Amino acid sequence: MIADRTGATTLLASVASFSYHGDAGPALLGVEMAAAPGTLTAVLGGSGSGKSTLGRLLGAWVLGGRDGTLAGSLQLDVAGVPASSRPLAFTGATDDPRIDPGAWARHVGYVPQDAASMLSAVRETVEEELAFSLENRGVPRAEMVRTVAGIARRTGLGGLLHRDPATLSGGELRRLAVGCAVVDGPGVLVLDEPLESLDQAGVRTVMELVHAELALGTAIVVLSQYADALTRAAERWLVLKDGEVTAAGPPGQILQGHALAESGVVITSPEPDAEPEPEPAAESGLPMPAPPAALPLPVVEARAGTAAALELANVAFGFGRLPGSVPSEDSMLLQDVNLQVMPGEVLAVTGPNGAGKSTLLRLLNGLHRPLRGDVRVAGESIAAVPTGLVARRLGLLFQHSHDQLFERTALREVLFGLDRLFAVGAPERARAALAAVGLEASENAHPHELPASGQRLLALATVLARDPSVLALDEPTVALDAHGLERLTAAVSAAAGRGAAVVLVTHDIGFAKAHAHRLLRLDGGRLLPH
Structure with missing residues (x-):
């Protein structure tokens, strides 16, 4: 009712x-x-x-x-x-009608x-x-x-x-x-x-x-x-x-x-449960728009002696019912998660809403700490490493772009903290990152005046500019139109090509299958083959 x-x-x-x-x-x-x-x-x-x-x-x-x-x-x-x-x-005159938003x-x-x-x-x-x-x-x-x-x-x-x-x-x-x-x-x-x-x-x-x-x-x-x-x-x-x-x-x-x-x-597909797919040509013979084609991914070979770019060993995590409390075993969000991602590999993680996918990514850079187990970046545990230092090697794209944007212009956003990582050439790096996501003409725009797709790409640029060894992308396709998806596809392929490991969490199964070497599904607290 x-x-x-x-x-x-x-x-x-x-x-x-x-x-x-x-x-x-x-x-x-x-x-x-x-x-x-x-x-x-x-x-x-x-x-x-x-x-x-x-x-x-x-x-x-x-x-x-x-x-x-x-x-x-x-x-x-x-x-x-x-x-x-x-x-x-x-x-547009001063005596125009006034709408009461509450009544409307x-x-x-x-x-x-x-x-x-x-x-x-x-x-x-x-x-x-x-x-x-x-x-x-x-x-x-x-x-x-x-x-x-x-x-x-x-x-x-x-x-x-x-x-x-x-x-x-x-x-x-x-x-x-x-x-x-x-x-x-x-x-x-x-x-x-x-x-x-x-x-x-x-x-x-x-x-x-x-x-x-x-x-x-x-x-x-x-x-x-x-x-x-x-x-x-x-x-x-x-x-x-x-x-x-x-x-x-x-x-x-x-x-x-x-x-x-x-x-x-x-x-996308006309069927609600189907994966996105290119549309066939119409009877008129006119070309039909389609999602961006997958760019060639580098071949990933597990060479002897090569350390995983990212590793999770028996990681368990959960939230207590009250702030500061320890969760019970039956309320654990993640249970004994084991994962290795090699340099140059693109891994996609899917799963239902509320399964803990965003939580998993926050564990990777220390925003959350495991209750059990260990997270290692380039073979080194991050257990005692401050989150700010972890972020130098692992770049995290948040699910909600507004959580990541706080500066007055797009260029200042990408430049923030960049000079601490690169003593020379930080402005050039920032502008190159903006160009990589198609925002070179918007460097003076306020981040929150950009459309949703622009905000998403700007947040991505702040990650790309740091050349991290691991990219963790939370729902990267959200808010992106076809042009934005092309920029994202190119960025993922380029990062993998230079040897970075890419972990992307997504509900876009079509994008994941087209652009990842491997797919896993997070469900019931564990990572399972897709």
């Missing part, structure tokens, strides 16, 4: 232009969109195309006047509310690409987070308990209700954010990259929820840089590039053209 589901709602947007304060040009130009009850609309585009800006406008997370200059109109037509049929017209959110549920940013951050459990908006509306407790239990079941969070949201994996956070958007029963759902960081079970759960909402009459807008199983279910696609619509119409029609490839949209 969903508390007080709003009436059938249509969302109309006509954005003549929208520019963020301080930007030289518009982020959106001439975008028209309509989301009717019970329909699924997909807005596709690569990094910097403007799709997330459109989503924020639709969800009232970005407001004309406060955040930028908006010319156009927005309209929420709610059944049974005559006043809602009047559009809100914007000209009652009808439009919005999940941003950074799912964690929509959570309250003041609730101690998943259950309390799901109930947050219901409490604010004064929903009776008995109804609130029933609603939260229903949403937890629909999002696969039933076993996590008493967990601290801060301890959830990226995929679990994504499902929690979707649950928080659905719990109020809005008439419109706007979902930015709703399948990002999800394992296959999570993908199925979110897709089932989307289709159930459509059956209830919810208007749904999905924003994505993937032409995947979910977006292919849409009645209509809008393709954006540089803030403008380059194609609009049924998916089958657009798949036959060039707009997806030009924008950087990634084509």
Whole structure:
């Protein structure tokens, strides 16, 4: 049951232009969109195309006047509310209408690409987070308990209700954010990259929820840089590039053209459980965009006397129920993990959400310390080595880029601490790393003003610039469009080619199979052959 589901709602947007304060040009130009009850609309585009800006406008997370200059109109037509049929017209003047984000959110549920940013951050459990908006509306407790239990079941969070949201994996956070958007029963759902960081079970759960909402009459807008199983279910696609619509119409029609490839949209399999694969040529004979081809990987030979670049010996780790407490044996997240990665080898680790993949990577550079066992880099134990020193040899790309970015410009970000490793040539190294990920023209940009793909690549550049002997990459394909995936592919191949070991944790099985020498699966606390 969903508390007080709003009436059938249509969302109309006509954005003549929208520019963020301080930007030289518009982020959106001439975008028209309509989301009717019970329909699924997909807005596709690569990094910097403007799709997330459109989503924020639709969800009232970005407001004309406060955040930028908006010319156009927005309209929420709610059944049974005559006043809602009047559009809100914007000209960029000081007397433009003012949207109340709280009232708007009652009808439009919005999940941003950074799912964690929509959570309250003041609730101690998943259950309390799901109930947050219901409490604010004064929903009776008995109804609130029933609603939260229903949403937890629909999002696969039933076993996590008493967990601290801060301890959830990226995929679990994504499902929690979707649950928080659905719990109020809005008439419109706007979902930015709703399948990002999800394992296959999570993908199925979110897709089932989307289709159930459509059956209830919810208007749904999905924003994505993937032409995947979910977006292919849409009645209509809008393709954006540089803030403008380059194609609009049924998916089958657009798949036959060039707009997806030009924008950087990634084509994946139309089946939700299948691995990404290149699309066959359309009947028209036009070329179809496809994921980047695998670059040749160096041959890895275990030579006598060659030490492993990275080794885990009988490593066990877990979190106690209370801060500082020792976990019990039956609550261990990792149990007796043994692993060797040779110089020049690319290893991919897959596994379900919450299996401990990110935790495994944090053990590699000392952010976590094993409760038992040992981690060795280039044959030396890191047990007594400060994390800052370990980081000189093992570069870690975090799952969430914003955890890794803190400087005022992209160049300063890559330069931070680099002169301590390289007395000569640090600026040249930083600029070369930016060029390797395609950000040479953005060295003066503020990191948090870059699109999500740019932030991901910038974080990667901070790792590459140090030439570590081991690269540990946590969900490196997340937020990357087709152009970003090409940069990542080249970086992984180049690192392996110079002899670095690469360990990447990913849910992107297609990417892993195309770009890794070996695949392992982390499940039940142990690494198993894939």
